[in-house]
Amino acid sequence: MTTLVDPTLSLSAEAQDLLFREARTANSFRDEPVSEEQVQAIYELVKFGPTAANQQPLRLLLVRSSEARARLAEHMSGNNKAKTAAAPLVAVLGYDLDFHENAAKTFPHFPGIKDAFAEESSRHASGRDNAFLQAGYFIVGVRAAGLAAGPMAGFDGPGIDAEFFPGGTFRSVLVVNLGQPGPDAWFNRLPRLAYDEVVTTV
Secondary structure, eight states: OOOOOOTTOOSOHHHHIIIIISOOBOSOBOSOOOOHHHHHHHHHHHTTSOOGGGOOOEEEEEEOSHHHHHHHHTTBOTTHHHHHHHSSEEEEEEEETTGGGGHHHHSTTOTTTTGGGOSHHHHHHHHHHHHHHHHHHHHHHHHHTTOEEEEEOOBOHHHHHHHHSTTSSEEEEEEEEEESBOTTOOOOOOOOOOHHHHOOOO
């Protein structure tokens, strides 16, 4: 694709293309493994993305084994079952309901921050919101690693949580396939809203 170089952006045109303009949601993947080192490199980059009060509620479950993949696929919807079965690596992204237990470490200058999340309902709301924010960073990080991401929302979250974390505090928010894109990986690019349709100045 032809890239218009915008001098107001600090990223190179190649980096802009890699992360945004040419990056697509992949629907098929080549049979090439995604290493633990690649995933760790992605995390070590995206962990610096901001969250409210530095909560960092995101947790990752990496589904590698065929046995675990079959268990996960049972909770995926429609075509997502086959995509999950075929991807080199699947990551279940969720939040830790007890993220506030790390507050003394992650927000040390505010000793009372843990008490601000004493109510479980507030932890659900804030944990979910900020985990989705971190999920966005994660997808961009996958692209930065030269991989493609296939995020999916069609799944039974409570079913996945009960299957892999019975009685635990993990709550699923997104399932992401990772790897090198395979044949016919892309659907046609869908339209994006224009600046004037989105931005209002007051």
